[in-house]
Amino acid sequence: MAVPVKLTGMVLNLLTILFLFVCVMNFPAFSEARVRRYKWELKYEYRSPDCFSKLVITINGGTPGPTIVAEQGDTIVVELKNSLWTENTAIHWHGIRQIETPWFDGTEGVTQCPILPGETFVYQFVVDRPGTYLYHAHYGMQREAGLYGSIRVSLPAGISEPFEYDYERSIMLMDWYHKSAYEQAAGLASIPFKWVDEPQSLLINGRGRFSCSSLASCNESNPQCTPYSLTVIPGKTYRLRISSLTALSALSFQLEGHNMTVVEADGHYVKPFVVQNLFIYSGETYSVLVKADQDPSRNYWATTNIVSRNPKTTPPGLAILNYYPNHPRRSPPTIPPPGPVWDHVSPRENQSLAIKARQGFITPPPKISDRMIVFLNTQNRFNGFVRWSVNNVSFNLPHTPYLIALKQNLLHAFDQTPPPDGYDFKNYNIFDVAPNKNATTSSGIYRLDFNSTVDIILQNANTMNVNNSETHPWHLHGHDFWVLGYGRGKFDIYNDPKNFNLVDPIMKNTVPVHPYGWTALRFRANNPGVWAFHCHIESHFFMGMGVVFEEGIEKVGKLPSSIMGCVHRP
Amino acid sequence: MAVPVKLTGMVLNLLTILFLFVCVMNFPAFSEARVRRYKWELKYEYRSPDCFSKLVITINGGTPGPTIVAEQGDTIVVELKNSLWTENTAIHWHGIRQIETPWFDGTEGVTQCPILPGETFVYQFVVDRPGTYLYHAHYGMQREAGLYGSIRVSLPAGISEPFEYDYERSIMLMDWYHKSAYEQAAGLASIPFKWVDEPQSLLINGRGRFSCSSLASCNESNPQCTPYSLTVIPGKTYRLRISSLTALSALSFQLEGHNMTVVEADGHYVKPFVVQNLFIYSGETYSVLVKADQDPSRNYWATTNIVSRNPKTTPPGLAILNYYPNHPRRSPPTIPPPGPVWDHVSPRENQSLAIKARQGFITPPPKISDRMIVFLNTQNRFNGFVRWSVNNVSFNLPHTPYLIALKQNLLHAFDQTPPPDGYDFKNYNIFDVAPNKNATTSSGIYRLDFNSTVDIILQNANTMNVNNSETHPWHLHGHDFWVLGYGRGKFDIYNDPKNFNLVDPIMKNTVPVHPYGWTALRFRANNPGVWAFHCHIESHFFMGMGVVFEEGIEKVGKLPSSIMGCVHRP
Structure with missing residues (x-):
């Protein structure tokens, strides 16, 4: 395994340097990008974070794990050894867009096969922007078993933040x-x-x-x-x-x-x-x-x-x-x-x-979008199980990752019918328990035109309990989106877009949809890869509250073999 | 995955029929061998086998799992779907020698890669002898999580047991x-x-x-x-x-x-x-x-x-x-x-x-052996951890299965130095705590000459506690052995063999070594493959109490691709 990873690493490093060179042209100073290497080992160990002793997943003995501290433009290399006994893993680098490295997004079933016990998997990616980011397991419910931590990316030396602190x-x-x-x-x-x-x-x-x-x-x-x-x-x-x-x-x-x-x-x-x-x-x-x-x-x-x-x-x-x-x-x-x-x-x-963008740091959103997808967030039943759904489809993660399935044309690996772009806007009463609580399940995905501008409306609704609507924080992989607006009640597809903030919307990767409300987002489908978009409540995603976007799959480079452990070939 | 398994299945069936044809020549009657298909799904579910509710691994909802009921010569096909969330698995068919199917012995790290969540793995093997056998997980400590059951192989219709019952x-x-x-x-x-x-x-x-x-x-x-x-x-x-x-x-x-x-x-x-x-x-x-x-x-x-x-x-x-x-x-x-x-x-x-063989059903053992290996059973420390060892080597299971490593000449996959054939017979005091409690660890294996006759002496000793010696039941995969004798104290390599029972020794696959005693076994290394031999106490094997034998690896047929999920290639 070591050899191909090293080769990929070299190619990546070259790309990184090229990329950085382009990036830093806008900045007044330039300190050389570094490669920051981490060696992590995952284990089950007893810990007492709240005084109660419990088996947790540790990284190098700790939960939370070590903080990754880097400068903008650095390359992060994490050699992750899975020393869990019988359990696989995968780590997502939350907020890092993985430009040109969509295979290292760490989303099991979407961008990679799980990492087996005994394996050492090497994640390698560039932290291309300053800011506060996260990492955590993206497999089963391992995040809440303790596998999480922070990434802190500072500006290169000589460049200041637009605010002061000691x-x-x-x-x-x-x-x-x-x-x-x-x-x-x-x-x-x-x-x-x-x-x-x-x-x-x-x-x-x-x-x-x-x-x-x-x-x-x-x-x-x-x-x-x-x-x-x-x-x-x-x-x-x-x-x-x-x-x-x-x-x-x-x-x-x-x-x-x-x-x-x-x-x-x-x-x-x-x-x-x-x-x-x-x-x-x-x-x-x-x-x-x-x-x-x-x-x-x-x-x-x-x-x-x-x-x-x-x-x-x-x-x-x-x-x-x-x-x-x-x-x-x-x-x-x-x-x-x-x-x-x-x-x-x-x-x-x-x-x-x-929360709006700071003057002088506004990235203006495209004025119009090419496609609008409305995601009705509901709690449902499927075959007697309680599930969460968007547009009455409860998401089923496949076991062959989409990225591999799409690059290698393995059409059997997931449902080829895309899920719907909306729901029954006219008749669905978001303030009440749905008369038909049943959902379907699917592993189908949304395929986006490369470089198109996509609007997402997160539409909240009543759960299966009377007078109950929950807050769902939705997280998009591989992108930041502009937050164009929030509202109460049912999104009005004709009138509400008129009030979108196209002047100084903040860009984020995670945003709440409030009880009985809606949240409007816009993003450019300009990052070749396959990207999850899901409620960040771990149990909600486990119960189907998520979707997957594909964009520019044909522009994705050669996949590293290290992500393909679960794809069997004769 | 389906296609190669089916092909392998066809080849197996042909081999099976050929094999059965040879086998049944000795029997007075012959009822046609059948293929018995099972579809099993593994899940974590709450069960209360002793009234206390606990998460257990079930097969089709039960623990123990379904009993496999077959006739001698039948082919068993188990389609095993792993629906555990993040955990792999493997099932060993305990007592089934897997003649010509060493890859379906189900021993993770020895004969196959683990089966990933979402995967369906097909085990296919012949039950070539009547008798009472077992199956259970052979991965981590999943056996005691509830993954176990029975195999009952009866004689073909028309053939009677040598005893009567209703x-x-x-x-x-x-x-x-x-x-x-x-x-x-x-x-x-x-x-x-x-x-x-x-x-x-x-x-x-x-x-x-x-x-x-x-x-x-x-x-x-x-x-x-x-x-x-x-x-x-x-x-x-x-x-x-x-x-x-x-x-x-x-x-x-x-x-x-x-x-x-x-x-x-x-x-x-x-x-x-x-x-x-x-x-x-x-x-x-x-x-x-x-x-x-x-x-x-x-x-x-x-x-x-x-x-x-x-x-x-x-x-x-x-x-x-x-x-x-x-x-x-x-x-x-x-x-x-x-x-x-x-x-x-x-x-x-x-x-x-x-326990001796029944008259009329005695398989006489070879009169002499080609090699004698003495296994001193001790409790030790390694790097501060408590371990079990044989001959002061605590066994470390590699992550690339030996069967694949040996067939594909992946020499880096495990320690190439074989562990020792004995211990310091003269000076080691089996009745006392060892003065040096430290062991080494190794993934090295014993390579046996094909068709040679091997004697194994299990030598028990004191643990790390004064006046304490435990009983260890040792289980050999892929073979039955003759039980030549038991004794108290230290095995005398010159005199004790004179008292070996070469007349009517029972053949078994699992045998105890009693506290402070020894047990002498003999087997023919005539089953091409790689076979574990280990203490069947799950925690003892987990802590290193086992060895692995290779014999006739060059005679092993083409490995099915389904066992190779953990072996990455560029």
């Missing part, structure tokens, strides 16, 4: 279950359906606090669950790179008594706005600026709370905002702020509307 | 853990070592009884844990095919108030002898004859007890021997018999010595 810190948010991902998956795929319920705790930088009480496998004095302490120097300004990779939960995040100025979202500069609570959905990243301008004689709470769903028994996640030189573990003298009311939708809608 | 029934024995195989494996591969401890219950035909008391996920009225009831008609004689696939435990089995006459072991006829307790080790099968000759007005207990290890909190496994027409669930009026004392070794040694 230091930067990363904040990774996660919700945490005590049941294994296996047990959760078994419940989701059972008749009767067995919901995993709300998480047991929320983690900030991999640390949370479950009230152990009488549980044998729980120990509140385990150092692994000591709350994270964010130490700041009074008077200094901090850039916090805040990310969420929750399995389920929409979150708010706040720093007691401090304002946060949002300046980056999913790698794009934001027209600054101030929040006390930052709402963040699974798969999103933000940078906020915080000045340590409060009474320096004490510490403050950093808290995260569940919103959009009733948190029931899930306690808030707590960390300590530590003003130096106070002791980093000294509890603040106050009780933690309660966080926003979980079922108030307007504050969250308002934040969504506030 | 009916036959199968009894499958298993020990059962509440922790997942993942949690168990994680403990075994941890520093400090975390032993899984004794099982929570013993299952008879997949049913046991855990005292639920206050456990939430336990329900004593769940019908899945209703004790098995073996209904007999007074006066009739029953052939019980008793098998064990325990993860760990050596067992005794008894039928309260009834004698059992042992007539078959591992598919070979035994010179009949009578027992009240049948000792049975993981991987063994026996047939016993039982006459329902006791007071028919009541039911009796069928019990299984742990021997060789202190059972601590593991309760006996219970079933009901139901005399028709009493109610099958009526409890016997007696308390269950206590079973033999767990740490008395002599009764178990005596049973081993009593």
Whole structure:
């Protein structure tokens, strides 16, 4: 295996240098791109992130895994050794567009075969833009088993951000279950359906606090669950790179008594706005600026709370905002702020509307689109199983990855009928439980004209429960999209597009569709490859809430053999 | 994939018919061989075999899986669909020699690549001899996750067994853990070592009884844990095919108030002898004859007890021997018999010595052997991990299966240095903890001259604990061996062979080596292929207690492509 990977690597490096050369022409300075090599080993190990001991997937012993720190234009090489016993894996580099390397997107069933136990798989790709990105397993429900982490791409030396700060810190948010991902998956795929319920705790930088009480496998004095302490120097300004990779939960995040100025979202500069609570959905990243301008004689709470769903028994996640030189573990003298009311939708809608591109960094969207696809988000049944669907089709991931099937013309590998571009707009009542709850399933995909401009309308609706509509954060692989608008109720295909923001829309890769609302996106199908677009709630994707786009497959280069382990040939 | 398998299937069928034709020449009658097709699907599902609800691997919904029932000479075709989410699998057909189909032995890392989720793998092999056989996962610790079952091969119509009975029934024995195989494996591969401890219950035909008391996920009225009831008609004689696939435990089995006459072991006829307790080790099968000759007005207990290890909190496994027409669930009026004392070794040694081939069915062993290999069984440390070793080498399974590596000359795939044929006979004290506990690890194998006769001496020793030596049941793939003798203490290479039983030794595929004792085996290396030989305690093999033999690799036919999924090529 080693030889072809090395050859591919050489070709990639040449392409990278060429590509960078083209890219940096716009920038005033140019520091040479580097190759950053990581050697990672995946294992199952016992860890106690919230004091409860549980088998988790670690990278080099940790969960979350190591942060990838790079400069724009660098090439990242991750040699990933799968030392799980019987379980395969694949890692997605979330927010990295994988231009010219669509085979290293890490999406099992879409861009690669799974990586077998004992195998070492080499991911190699260029981080072509500065910003805050993520990585996580994209196979089964391994993300919530602990396989996740951050990618931080800085500007080359000599180039400044359009805002000032003294230091930067990363904040990774996660919700945490005590049941294994296996047990959760078994419940989701059972008749009767067995919901995993709300998480047991929320983690900030991999640390949370479950009230152990009488549980044998729980120990509140385990150092692994000591709350994270964010130490700041009074008077200094901090850039916090805040990310969420929750399995389920929409979150708010706040720093007691401090304002946060949002300046980056999913790698794009934001027209600054101030929040006390930052709402963040699974798969999103933000940078906020915080000045340590409060009474320096004490510490403050950093808290995260569940919103959009009733948190029931899930306690808030707590960390300590530590003003130096106070002791980093000294509890603040106050009780933690309660966080926003979980079922108030307007504050969250308002934040969504506030996120626009920063002046001077606006990439204007094409004025018109070539195709509009409306995705009705519904909860359904199929053969008695509870499923999620778009346009009444529940997605079924095939076992031969689309990228391979399409390049090699393996037509039997997936359903050749594309799923529909819309639903019964006129008659479907999005505010009510559907009279016919049944969906179909398909592995069919959307084939997009290369370089065409595509509008996506995410249309939310009522679930199978009366008066219930959930928030779904949708994530697009291989692209950023412009966020053209949000609205309440049913999207009006004639009138709502008139109000699209074509002036300063933010570009993102993950965006929520709010309860009973719609979200409008636009993107250019200009990245040859096959790309998943799905709800980032891990159980929702597991239950079929996703689609796949193909574009420019004929422009995709020679696939590396390392991705093809599951495709048998005589 | 379908096409090459079908082609292979056709070739196999032709070979099968040819082979059968040669075989049946010795038999007085010949009923036509049939192809028996099975479609199996593996899933993770919640089951409560001992009243405690746990995620298990099911075949078509059950654990144990369906019994394969065939006649001698039949071809078995199992289309195995792996519907586990992220986990591979492989199934070994235990006791089936796979003559001319060494690639379908189902031993991951030895004879095939693992079967990926979503894949359908077709096993196809001939059951060439009557007898009681087994199947089970041979990958990670999936056997104890519930993936196991029986194979029952009867004589062709018109041919009789050399003993008489009215009916036959199968009894499958298993020990059962509440922790997942993942949690168990994680403990075994941890520093400090975390032993899984004794099982929570013993299952008879997949049913046991855990005292639920206050456990939430336990329900004593769940019908899945209703004790098995073996209904007999007074006066009739029953052939019980008793098998064990325990993860760990050596067992005794008894039928309260009834004698059992042992007539078959591992598919070979035994010179009949009578027992009240049948000792049975993981991987063994026996047939016993039982006459329902006791007071028919009541039911009796069928019990299984742990021997060789202190059972601590593991309760006996219970079933009901139901005399028709009493109610099958009526409890016997007696308390269950206590079973033999767990740490008395002599009764178990005596049973081993009593098992000889039946007159008229003796296959005489070659009088001399070409090679003798002594395997010292020890518990060791390697890099701080607790391991098991033979001759101080702890076995490391490679990820490219030996069969493929050897056929395709992939020399890098495993250590080319063979492990040693013996140990320091003179100086090693088998009765004491070794002064140097450290072992090495290797994936090296033993290469045997084709058609040579090989003697194996299993030499037991003290573990890393003072005054402790465990029983290890060793299982050989691809062959039966003659059991030439058992002894206490250190095998005397000069004098003990003089007492080998060359007159009427039983042939078996699994045999125990008793604490501080030795067991002598002989086999002909006449089955082209690559074959594992290992302790059948699942955790011991996981921790390195095994070896691999190669013989006649140049005579192995073209490997089917379906076994090669893990071997990447440019």
